Amino acid sequence: MGLLAGKRALITGIASDRSIATGIAEAMAAQGAELAFSYQGDKLKSRVQAVAERSNGADRIIPCDVADDASIAALAQSLADCWPEGLDIVVHSIGYAPRELLAGGYLESVTREGYAIAHDISAYSFAALAKALRGQLRAGGALLTLSYLGAERAVPMYNVMGPAKASLEANVRYMAAELGAEDIRVNAISAGPIKTLAAAGIKGFRGMLSSAEQASPLGRNVSTAEVGNAASFLCSPLASGITGQILYVDAGYHILGLIGETTKAD
């Protein structure tokens, strides 16, 4: 029997086969979870459908634009219709900032409007989903989001996504503190860089990938399958004592003080 047998999970954020959410869906399905999927807009529906068919969730594919409260409410209603007894897991794998803010210097690129959009879509939406689905989450449930090291270190050209991820990580702690009384856990995975559509929007992304590959203790980048396996563990009963955590799945990169050859033993 898999780690997630009998669990029902909503997976958000699939945009392609390379999406981190795709790796999480495949890993959770392999661990026995029953899945539902949400997708941002019609353009992405067929991509989600392909993943859903591979992971037994083809009957539960629901549109949701997290910028829109009515769309989030409609998602909650559709899930209640599919699963009247409730659900156990919500995977929030959503991030966005206007592309022009992910190039050049931070102060040079940041704008009031872009800052608000990045925080709305990348951080507030996690709380918004939890607010909307709270009444449907069963005891023993788990919420999970995806962060990045740029939340706590200044990473060139990650720019406004840094403050947005810092806010997302604070959301993990505030939500964990509040939902613990309902036996619902809230955690994040801070993933190393992975080539996805969202990542392609960051001007300095190639540098992030090669720095991690050269310097990380494991000497390589991580895969979406590795993030998926860690996500399955964090949302399973094996992690029943873990909440409010940021778990690094980054081949160990975040532990380094000096980045480069000098960090490796001769």
Ligand code: NAD
């Ligand atoms: P991706 O492009 O495959 O996924 C991003 C998803 O966000 C897409 O499915 C997109 O539809 C969704 N999204 C954006 N705006 C939305 C909206 N208004 N409503 C609903 N959905 C919306 O890229 P990914 O790298 O898999 O990103 C998933 C998460 O992982 C993001 O939070 C990202 O910041 C985080 N992350 C990515 C990396 C990386 O290197 N790829 C590293 C650490 C963390």
